[in-house]
Amino acid sequence: MKPDELARTAYTVECFLNALRLDDGPQRTQLEAGLVQWLGEDKNRDGYLVFHQGNLCQHRGRVVMHRQALPQAKQPRTLWCDRKKLSIIDSQAYLSGGKLLMLGTAGLILTLPGSSQAMPQKKERSSNNNNNNNNNNNNNG
Amino acid sequence: MVKLQTQKARSYTCQLQQAIYRDAPVSYPPLPAAEQPLYAREYLERAHPALAAAEAPPPAPVTALVLPNDLGDEKNALRALIAADPVLQQLYRADAWQLEINGETLALESQILKTRHDCPTLLPGDEIRLHLRRELLAAACPEIIRNTLYLQVLRDTAVVYGDEARSKQEHLFTYQLFAHCLQASPLGEAWLMADLGGLLALHRPLFQRGVRNNLLVTTGYLRDYHYQKQKANAFYHIQAINLPFQNLEFNYLPGDAA
Numbered sequence: 001m002k003p004d005e006l007a008r009t010a011y012t013v014e015c016f017l018n019a020l021r022l023d024d025g026p027q028r029t030q031l032e033a034g035l036v037q038w039l040g041e042d043k044n045r046d047g048y049l050v051f052h053q054g055n056l057c058q059h060r061g062r063v064v065m066h067r068q069a070l071p072q073a074k075q076p077r078t079l080w081c082d083r084k085k086l087s088i089i090d091s092q093a094y095l096s097g098g099k100l101l102m103l104g105t106a107g108l109i110l111t112l113p114g115s116s117q118a119m120p121q122k123k124e125r126s127s128n129n130n131n132n133n134n135n136n137n138n139n140n141g
Numbered sequence: 142m143v144k145l146q147t148q149k150a151r152s153y154t155c156q157l158q159q160a161i162y163r164d165a166p167v168s169y170p171p172l173p174a175a176e177q178p179l180y181a182r183e184y185l186e187r188a189h190p191a192l193a194a195a196e197a198p199p200p201a202p203v204t205a206l207v208l209p210n211d212l213g214d215e216k217n218a219l220r221a222l223i224a225a226d227p228v229l230q231q232l233y234r235a236d237a238w239q240l241e242i243n244g245e246t247l248a249l250e251s252q253i254l255k256t257r258h259d260c261p262t263l264l265p266g267d268e269i270r271l272h273l274r275r276e277l278l279a280a281a282c283p284e285i286i287r288n289t290l291y292l293q294v295l296r297d298t299a300v301v302y303g304d305e306a307r308s309k310q311e312h313l314f315t316y317q318l319f320a321h322c323l324q325a326s327p328l329g330e331a332w333l334m335a336d337l338g339g340l341l342a343l344h345r346p347l348f349q350r351g352v353r354n355n356l357l358v359t360t361g362y363l364r365d366y367h368y369q370k371q372k373a374n375a376f377y378h379i380q381a382i383n384l385p386f387q388n389l390e391f392n393y394l395p396g397d398a399a
Binding site for chain 1: 257258259260261262264266350351352353390392394
């Protein structure tokens, strides 16, 4: 894997594990390294990760290659990532045939748990998106 | 008789009854203060229906939204408003913008209408090209040469501003490129193109670790039209209160990464 692609995969997996609210530490580092390596070795580029109801599944296509419990994860929603994208997915669609219905990342906290870095907005009410605007007199142009 | 003699509305039992109730709180527990107005109103309706009928209803709570009755009419739904307005149809088109990332293309759709959401991780070395249909530049614009590609990048860090004091995504930068500066697109004659890889890389210091960013695209004249429509149509305004333009949410590898 090229260095750039490795960096992309590592950062995507980092955000994925942050979204699960997994605390930093040796256990997480080991898990993170293993997942990055596993995705990097994916020659068909159809590998992805799904976190659903406390379990982390490593997929090759729709086939689950490995499953492990992550009881320390604090994320009620079903999350998906591959080497370069991250999203909440529809849990019912995933359960019924492994469909991946991407719902975006609204409301996910992607910073490391306990970090003092800028916290993203929490958005729960809107069906779509972001409070990102929007009167012409107050949106900086 | 007592009322008649004293010329007061209270009966002689009021104070006596109150004393009895006060002295026997177990048998006659007082209503919580919050429930007393409701009980008083129920008593009034039961004992003095004529007075109750003349009384004004209690005021709505401060937190209650006041919305017009016709807000829910079908003709006022956002998609119906778009269908009735040729310029809005252009503004909300789902087939007019393509973002090409390292050779893979992704159709950009209005962020308030789309159902599928992608959030890729972008790197400084990525080839990122934005393709737009040439005809968009003529929408709501009398002279194409005056029109621009209008691009905004926001970050999912909250700021509060405006008369509404809403918590909103933070604007990082706005970029406008005049129509005649757009390049020919490999997608064909009907398309134009702008290279965004360098522009995003230039602003890398603004992209924070673990914070999503939001790229929104439109034309200068379509953006103006959106705000004119907001002023002209309150039903449109309330439903397009968030930016309605085509967008891509993305993570950007921060500068502190190895």
